[in-house]
Amino acid sequence: MDTTGNALGLSWTFGLNKDTLNGVHNLSDESRNALFFVSAHSGVIYDYGTRTQNLLQGHCNPITASCVSADKRWIATADAGVDSMIVVWDSLSTTPIKTIFDPHPNGVQAMAITPDAMFIATLSAPGDDGTQQIALWEWTVERKGPLYVADVASNDIQTSIQFNPSDVREVVTNGAGRVLFWTWESKEWKFYSPPLAKADFPNSGEFTQSVFIPDTHKCITATKNGCIILWDRSLVGVSEGHGNPTDRRPTKMLPLNQLGIQVITTMGEYIVVGSDDGAVRFYDFQFRLHAWFEDLDAGPVTSVSFANMPPPPPLDPGGFTVADFTVGTSRALVVGVDPLCFTELTADRRRGTLLTQGIDSAICGTAVHPSRPELAIVAASGTVQLWNFEEKRLMMVRVLELKKETEKIKVSNSGINKCSRHE
Numbered sequence: 001m002d003t004t005g006n007a008l009g010l011s012w013t014f015g016l017n018k019d020t021l022n023g024v025h026n027l028s029d030e031s032r033n034a035l036f037f038v039s040a041h042s043g044v045i046y047d048y049g050t051r052t053q054n055l056l057q058g059h060c061n062p063i064t065a066s067c068v069s070a071d072k073r074w075i076a077t078a079d080a081g082v083d084s085m086i087v088v089w090d091s092l093s094t095t096p097i098k099t100i101f102d103p104h105p106n107g108v109q110a111m112a113i114t115p116d117a118m119f120i121a122t123l124s125a126p127g128d129d130g131t132q133q134i135a136l137w138e139w140t141v142e143r144k145g146p147l148y149v150a151d152v153a154s155n156d157i158q159t160s161i162q163f164n165p166s167d168v169r170e171v172v173t174n175g176a177g178r179v180l181f182w183t184w185e186s187k188e189w190k191f192y193s194p195p196l197a198k199a200d201f202p203n204s205g206e207f208t209q210s211v212f213i214p215d216t217h218k219c220i221t222a223t224k225n226g227c228i229i230l231w232d233r234s235l236v237g238v239s240e241g242h243g244n245p246t247d248r249r250p251t252k253m254l255p256l257n258q259l260g261i262q263v264i265t266t267m268g269e270y271i272v273v274g275s276d277d278g279a280v281r282f283y284d285f286q287f288r289l290h291a292w293f294e295d296l297d298a299g300p301v302t303s304v305s306f307a308n309m310p311p312p313p314p315l316d317p318g319g320f321t322v323a324d325f326t327v328g329t330s331r332a333l334v335v336g337v338d339p340l341c342f343t344e345l346t347a348d349r350r351r352g353t354l355l356t357q358g359i360d361s362a363i364c365g366t367a368v369h370p371s372r373p374e375l376a377i378v379a380a381s382g383t384v385q386l387w388n389f390e391e392k393r394l395m396m397v398r399v400l401e402l403k404k405e406t407e408k409i410k411v412s413n414s415g416i417n418k419c420s421r422h423e
Contacts, residue, residue: 029072033047036091042057061083066078070308072308073117074097077089086098098139103135108123112171115165118140118168132157132158133151136189154193159176160207160209180192203225207222222263226255227261228273232251259275262301278294290320291342302330308323331360334357360381375388382399383397
């Protein structure tokens with residue numbers, strides 16, 4: 001209880017779920033500058049223009065998946081565990097519009113929303129026996145249970161799911177080693193999984209995410225070895241009874257960089273790649289590189305999201321331009337990027353703007369100043385943060401070199417022991 005006799009309530013959250021892929025969403029438009037991210041059991045709408053938070057609460061377990069509609073109006077969150085749920089929120093009023101209780105026996109592993117926000121697709125968290133489900137939810141109508149649901153007939157746990165923006169009746173999912181193409185055109189889930197011969201694509205690496213290329217039959221899958229696998233329709237083998245003409249098959253593998261690709265999406269006429277080297281790169285649909293943001297210096301990329309605004313005019317006719325975007329990283333940093341900074345000459349001016357900073361590893365300890373509104377947080381990585389918790393302002397960050405600090409302690413203890421023996 002607080003001093004007024006009211007029950008304690010959450011008013012602010014420091015930190016975010018930094019390792020959740022696509023867990024940071026840009027909600028900015030002409031009327032607001034805002035982010036959505038997940039912090040444990042709560043969703044957070046952070047207006048970095050006014051430095052205010054609106055907290056979306058109600059989940060009984062840590063949130064495991066989130067997605068946002070194309071117009072940034074609707075946010076869907078889901079968790080995994082006992083009493084799990086899916087909640088659809090109005091991002092403007094910050095109120096829950098729809099709650100789906102117990103969507104899957106073990107909750108939700110991954111989810112996606114159609115561009116028009118009419119449908120949500122979910123992959124269930126796997127059970128103890130590794131079984132999974134895929135479900136389609138028409139959340140805008142009163143219906144008990146999903147529109148369609150099916151078991152995932154694969155031993156490879158599926159961790160990513162995306163709609164085809166050109167035909168939402170198509171969905172792609174992938175796990176570490178298998179890609180499944182789904183359709184609900186016949187009013188039930190049907191899928192096929194194209195074979196991928198390791199001899200044809202050696203050293204491709206484990207799969208991370210898949211995405212359809214708009215207005216084509218192509219789909220691409222990113223890997224932890226920095227490669228892209230292209231899936232496209234092919235008639236090879238159809239005459240022998242192997243598959244259908246509409247089936248996609250792996251046609252080529254393209255190495256894009258030497259480090260892993262965790263995030264892949266599309267924006268306008270570009271394929272957007274976020275990599276473990278901390279860079280965000282833009283390719284056209286023929287995989288020609290058009291722009292690269294390699295000086296962000298914020299850590300491996302886990303999220304890339306674009307504002308719901310028209311892109312600024314390019315500096316050169318026909319030049320590169322996209323809407324402003326945000327980048328979330330595994331160091332718990334969220335950086336805002338003006339796409340025109342790509343043309344800047346110095347690295348400092350290509351670095352973007354730090355919008356919020358979380359905590360980069362598990363918290364080992366906290367301390368509150370006895371008389372000032374200051375909170376110190378120590379993380380397992382050796383990072384120490386000092387916050388003014390009234391102003392919600394990060395005052396200081398220091399990264400301890402844990403190995404050297406440990407050696408100093410050992411030397412100090414050794415000296416004490418020697419003194420004791422001498423005395």
